[in-house]
Structures are given as structure tokens and as C-alpha cells.
Amino acid sequence: MSTADPATAIDLAPVVDQPWRLGERGRRWFDVTLVALLVLPTPLYLLAGIPWGVPLSLLQVVPLWWRRAHPDAVFAAVAAASALQVVVHDNPLHSQLAFPIAVYSVARYSTARAGLVALVVGAVAAVVATVDWITGFDGVVNVRSFTPYFLTVSAFVVTAWALGTQGRTRAAYVATLVERGERIRQDAEQRVALAAADERARIAREMHDVVAHGLTVVVVQADGARYAAAHDPEVATETLARIAVTGREALTDMRQLLGLLRADEETGRNPLPGLADVPDLLDEAARHGHVDADLRGLDHPVATAVGLTAYRVVQEALTNVRKHAGPSARTSVQVAVDDDHDAVTVRVVDDGRGASAPDGGGHGLTGMRERVDVHGGTLETGPRPGGGYTVEAVIPL
Incomplete structure (x- = not known):
């Protein structure tokens, strides 16, 4: 028998350690450090007699500051600066490392289509850069000289694209898991709330019958007392006393359940069950198992x-036994009104497999607790050490 609350089941799930990640501030500092490290060697081009190296390096490196927020625009800027370098300067610059970083940023922070475009542009750029560098070194462009340069440059581009694509795919997968977990949590909370609302509505319908019954008795007795007053005042006095007792009982019931009333709904005409109907309930349960x-x-x-x-x-306890304890389970039911009449004690124990059976989405515990709490009582449920399940309630009178 299982009466576990779905929301509680989620809370008790094992916590998985999350991988370490940079926060928003950490990502900003990372980008600042990256740009600073690539800009730092730029003044050396003046000492080497390559004045064009300074503006070209800045044009290629500085856009990386915005690579997370605007990956497509940053890639376009870096690619344009790299193309400008082919026209102005034939030798490689250290700032050309910005190109694979820009390719990574597009694959990581933009769409898959934009990543593929960056990969194709990178492959073309690898061909152009290889020819430009070999020509700048006064070499002859042939298969033997072209292949090692091209494979090296393209390896940077392909690796950057692959890492970025993997990061984007993993981020999308994690976001999907987070969204799914949030939906499961909200669904569990909604189901618990709906179960509580259904139980309150059920109590409201039953309370309608309780109060209606009490008022009907009061009206009938009041009519009798009015007719008896003229002939036998003593009978009228006794009738009025019974009216007072009935009214107090109806008021007590109404005050206990008033906070749970949510809607006026029509109810059936069947009398409400009580302690006198428990034996019939047990006889029915005995037809499905040993009680x-x-x-x-x-x-x-x-x-x-x-x-x-x-x-x-x-x-509800017997229903859960029938659903979860198994066909061969034995059930013990104890219902007692204390000798001093101050409480009703209910104890239902089974020796089945209810403690390990799946819940199946039931809300028996929610309904029982709603009812018992209204009277200021206590409800204790849980698995037994030797197997089975226990439900015990104490309801003050």
C-alpha cells in the first residue's frame, strides 16, 4: 500500500552533482582576459617593422569581446579583417587565432545553420591563407607545399567548429532536462492541489447533508414542541432540549468544516456513512482478502x-490495501471509541508489499489528512519493519 505524495517523491530524489560552470561575471572576465592576451603582443609589430600588424590585429581581436551576445556579427567582422590581411600583409599574424575562436563562438552560441556556414567559410579561408602565406614566403604553390599548411589551418577551424557544436548541443539537452523537470514538478503540485480540492468538494457535499439533516430534525421537533406546548408543557420542554442538542451538534460540524467549503453542489440522497457502517465495509473487504x-x-x-x-x-486504507498490498495480504482493522469517549482511534495494518509498490498517482494520504486535520486529530502512516503498511488515525470527539 502506498500513499506517497508525488511532490514529496520528487523532493526525495537523489541530488546529482552539477558540473562546475562560470557564472555571468566569470564569463565576462574570461572574455576580457582572452582579448587582453591576444592584444598584448600587438605593439611588438612596431618593433618588427610591421606597422600594418597593429590595426589588423586589433580589428581581428577586439570583436571577440561581443562573441557570446552577437556571434554571427563577430564572426563576420573577424572574417572581414582576415580577408583584409590577405590584401595588406602576406605573412601570418598571431591575431589570426581569433578566426577559429570566432568559428567556435558561432557554432556554440548561434544556430546549427550558422555554424555550418562558418565551417564552410573557414575551409575557404584555410585555402586562401595557405596560398597567401606560401606566396609571402616566396615559395611555390604546389601539392607538396600546400598540403601541410592547409591541413594545419583547417584542423584549427574544424576542431573549433566541432567543440562549439558539441557545447551548443549539450546546452540544449541540459535546458530540455531542466524544462522537463520543472514541468514534472508543476504537474505534481497541480495534481496534489486538485486532489485536495476534490476532497474539499466532497467534504462540502457531505457537510451539506450533515447540516441539512440537523436542520430538518430541528424543524420537525420545533413543530412538535409548538403543538405540545398547549397540551403538555413538560413534553414541550423536553422537545426544546433535544432541539438545543441537535442544533449544537449541527453547529459544531459546520464550524469544523466551514473552512473547507468551496462550492454549493447537489448531493445524492443516500444517508452519510458512519461508525455503524464500518462492519459492512469490512465484510465487503473480506470478499477480496483476509481481514x-x-x-x-x-x-x-x-x-x-x-x-x-x-x-x-x-x-481509503482498505482501498489502498486492495490496490497495492497484493492478493495474499492479510489486513488487521481496529476501530475503537475510547472508554471516556474523547476520541475515535482507527488503525489499519497489512503485511503485503504496499511499502515498495509504486504509488500510481493516488492521493489517499492527502484526502485522509484533510479530513483528520479538520477535527484537530493526528494521522500517521508508513511502512512496517517486517513488510506491509500502517495507517493510524486519532480523531478527537
């Missing part, structure tokens, strides 16, 4: 709402 009963004090008068709550607790 041992220990019933004491059921003939003592109790408030209608208290008897109804005790009946519903037994009914």
Missing part, C-alpha cells in the same frame, strides 16, 4: 462528522 476486525464502542453516539471521517479513513 481481521477489532471493533469496540461503535454503538456509542458520536458527532456525524467524526463518524464520517473515521469511516472514510478505513475505506
Whole structure:
């Protein structure tokens, strides 16, 4: 038998350690450091007699500061600066490392289509850069000289694109898992709330019958007292006393459940069950499995709402036994009104497999707790050490 709350089941799930990631501030500092490290060697081009190296390096490196927010625009700027270098300067510059970084940024932070475009542009750039560098070194462009340069440059581009694509795919997968977990949590909370609302509506319907019954008795007795007053004042006095008792009981029931009333709905005409109906409930349960009963004090008068709550607790507990404990489970049911008539005690114990059975989306515990809490009582549920499940409720009178 299982009465686990879905929301609680989620809370008790094992916590998986999350991988370490940079926060927003850490990412900003990372980009600042990256740009600074690539800009730092730029003044050396003046000492080497390559004045064009300074503006070209800045044009290629500085856009990387915005590579996360605007990856496509940054790649376009870096690619344009690299193309300008082919026209102005024939030798490689250290700032050309910005190109594979820009390719990575497009593959990581933009779309898959933009990443493929960057890969194709990178392959073309590898061909152009290889020819430009070999020519700048006064070499002859042939297969033997072209191949090692091209493979080296293209390896940077392909590696950057592959790493960026992997990062984007993983980020999308993690986001999907997070969204799914949030949907599961919201669905569990909604199901619990709906179960509580259904139970309150059910109590409201039953409360309607409780109060209607009490008022009907009051009206009938008041009519009798009015007719008896003229002939037998003593009978009228006794009738008025019974009216007062009935009214107080109806008011007590109404005050206990008033906070749960949510809607006025029509109810059936069947009388509300109580402690006197528990034996019939156990006889029905015995047809589905072995049930041992220990019933004491059921003939003592109790408030209608208290008897109804005790009946519903037994009914829900037996339902869970039938659903989850297994066909060969034995059930022990104890219902007793204390000798001093201050509480009704309900205890349902089974020796089945309910403690390990899946919940199946039930909300029996929610409904039982709603009912018992209204009367200021206590409800304890849980698996037994030797197997099986226990439900125990104490409902004050």
C-alpha cells in the first residue's frame, strides 16, 4: 500500500552533482582576459617593422569581446579583417587565432545553420591563407607545399567548429532536462492541489447533508414542541432540549468544516456513512482478502462528522490495501471509541508489499489528512519493519 505524495517523491530524489560552470561575471572576465592576451603582443609589430600588424590585429581581436551576445556579427567582422590581411600583409599574424575562436563562438552560441556556414567559410579561408602565406614566403604553390599548411589551418577551424557544436548541443539537452523537470514538478503540485480540492468538494457535499439533516430534525421537533406546548408543557420542554442538542451538534460540524467549503453542489440522497457502517465495509473487504476486525464502542453516539471521517479513513486504507498490498495480504482493522469517549482511534495494518509498490498517482494520504486535520486529530502512516503498511488515525470527539 502506498500513499506517497508525488511532490514529496520528487523532493526525495537523489541530488546529482552539477558540473562546475562560470557564472555571468566569470564569463565576462574570461572574455576580457582572452582579448587582453591576444592584444598584448600587438605593439611588438612596431618593433618588427610591421606597422600594418597593429590595426589588423586589433580589428581581428577586439570583436571577440561581443562573441557570446552577437556571434554571427563577430564572426563576420573577424572574417572581414582576415580577408583584409590577405590584401595588406602576406605573412601570418598571431591575431589570426581569433578566426577559429570566432568559428567556435558561432557554432556554440548561434544556430546549427550558422555554424555550418562558418565551417564552410573557414575551409575557404584555410585555402586562401595557405596560398597567401606560401606566396609571402616566396615559395611555390604546389601539392607538396600546400598540403601541410592547409591541413594545419583547417584542423584549427574544424576542431573549433566541432567543440562549439558539441557545447551548443549539450546546452540544449541540459535546458530540455531542466524544462522537463520543472514541468514534472508543476504537474505534481497541480495534481496534489486538485486532489485536495476534490476532497474539499466532497467534504462540502457531505457537510451539506450533515447540516441539512440537523436542520430538518430541528424543524420537525420545533413543530412538535409548538403543538405540545398547549397540551403538555413538560413534553414541550423536553422537545426544546433535544432541539438545543441537535442544533449544537449541527453547529459544531459546520464550524469544523466551514473552512473547507468551496462550492454549493447537489448531493445524492443516500444517508452519510458512519461508525455503524464500518462492519459492512469490512465484510465487503473480506470478499477480496483476509481481514481481521477489532471493533469496540461503535454503538456509542458520536458527532456525524467524526463518524464520517473515521469511516472514510478505513475505506481509503482498505482501498489502498486492495490496490497495492497484493492478493495474499492479510489486513488487521481496529476501530475503537475510547472508554471516556474523547476520541475515535482507527488503525489499519497489512503485511503485503504496499511499502515498495509504486504509488500510481493516488492521493489517499492527502484526502485522509484533510479530513483528520479538520477535527484537530493526528494521522500517521508508513511502512512496517517486517513488510506491509500502517495507517493510524486519532480523531478527537
